[in-house]
Amino acid sequence: KHQALLQDFIKEIKKIRTIKDLNALAYTIYYLLKKYTSKISSAGFKSTPDISLFDHLRATAGIVNCFTYHLDEQSLKQYTPHRVKKEFYLIKGDITGIQKFIYSDIDLQVTGDSKGLSKRLRGRSFYINLLTDFIAGQFLERLNLYEVNILYSGGGHFFITAPYFEGIDDIISSLIKDINLFLFKKTGSRLGLIIGKEKxxxxxxxxxxxxxxxxxxxxxxxxxxxxxxxxxxxIFGQPGEQDFNDDIKIGKNLPYADYLIEITTKNSNDFANDSEIVASFEDFNTYYFLPNTSESNEKETEEQKIRNFLKQKENKVKNCRVIAINNSDFLMYPEKLSDFKFPISYGFRFIGCHAEINSQTKSVCSFEELAKINYKESKEL
Known part of the structure; x- marks a missing residue:
């Protein structure tokens, strides 16, 4: 079985030879390893096989990245583990106010009558996961780290291993401030970030x-x-919770999307009026899209839809990530999209995004419609 997996892995890794940007390549390889080594036990011949090879690889790589963080190219050639600086920062992030954020403006007594409620709940839940990964990613960017340095990210929490160095506290404090001021402007007092760390x-x-x-x-x-x-x-800032509608846009588009596309722009206002954005982190020049690439269209293939989507925005794009939703076959297009001048990373994520579709209206069922379906099934039983 492992031999067959290895052969498939070799075939797939050849698909990313056209990715020249180091960060894009590292991100894509991370998810390729996740695909092929998440279900393989780590050193099962030596110990109880309770850890996957992928978890072993990424945790080890994260530690080694800390070891070699301060080494230049010449020092790396002479690298020996016992001579490196072994000082780390373990960082834990916690997004506060999640329950308040998800259920604000919702009357739980009349949920069945609340128009668009399912979209908002779906959108807000996904937004929290997106926000968690985004914030963890900002720590990686500010500290010049890679995905392997994230020990865990999900549900409003994340752990990061980082090398300790003089000035790291200032970088972290600055980022916490930037994120919290952004969240206050975006969602008012509902969401915030706190950090625990130790050397x-x-x-x-x-x-x-x-x-x-x-x-x-x-x-x-x-x-x-x-x-x-x-x-x-x-205290004297202006909260922006009244203008927040990312949850509605996400909830509306998520059931129909096969890809989540993350774009970082060259300039701060490049996407100011882009109606296709479902989640915007404009203070960080980062935007998310859920294009409907699966909609039947005889004139355009899925690859052409993604290409046309990126083509419309390419002059404003600094870098891009194409993330397959609920599909680990995520390397269908690196070679075909390699002609873009900006780096494109590829990954995948599994999320609970299924929504029952009304066969007549072709739209997502409301809670009332779902209740009727359930009632009919119960009657038949």
Missing amino acids: FGEELYTQANKAIAKVNHNLNKAKYKKHENYLEEI
């Missing part, structure tokens, strides 16, 4: 449970110091 040596990976407990303790303390360095900007 470790080798005990980070020799006594991981104690390291995690220490960071969780620091995270709890941080809850009482939220916004302490920029409280005035929060």
Whole structure:
């Protein structure tokens, strides 16, 4: 079985030879390894096979990335593990106010009569996952790290392993401020970010449970110091929760989308009036799209739809990620789209996005329609 997987892996890795950008290549390889090694046990011949090869690879790569963070090319050639600096930062992020955000403006007593409620709930749940990954990604970008440095990301929480260096606290504090001011402008006081962090040596990976407990303790303390360095900007700022409608756009488009496309623009206002955006992180020049590439159209293939979508925006794009939704066969187009001048990364993610479609209206069923379907099925039983 492993031999067959290896052959398939070799075939697929040849598809990404056209990706020249290092960050795009690293991101794509990460997901290729996830596809092929997530279900293989790590060192099962030596120990109880309770860890996947993928988890072993990414955790190890994250630690090694910390080891070699400060080394130049010449030093890397002379690299020996016992001579490197073994100082780490374990960072935990926690998005606060998730329940308040998801259920705000919703009367739970009349959910069946609330127009568009299913779209909003679907959109808000997805937005939290998107926001979690986005914030974790911003930490990677600011600290010049890779996907392997994310130990976990999901449900409003993330863990990151980073090398410790002088000035890292200033970088983290600046990013926390930027994110919280953005969230306040975007969603008012509903969502926020707090961070717990701690410096470790080798005990980070020799006594991981104690390291995690220490960071969780620091995270709890941080809850009482939220916004302490920029409280005035929060108090006198203008919350933008009344204008937030990303949840509706996501909820509307998600059931019909096969791809999530992330675009980082060259300039801050490049996509100011783009109606196709479903989630915008404009302060960070990052935008998300859920194009309907599966809609039947005899004139255009899926690849042509993606190409045309990117072609319309290519003069404004700095880099792009094409993320397949609920499909690990995500490398169908790297060679075909290699002529774009900006780097394109490829990945996949599994999400609960199924929604029952009304056969007559071809739109997502409302809660009332779902209840009728369930009632009919119960009667038949």
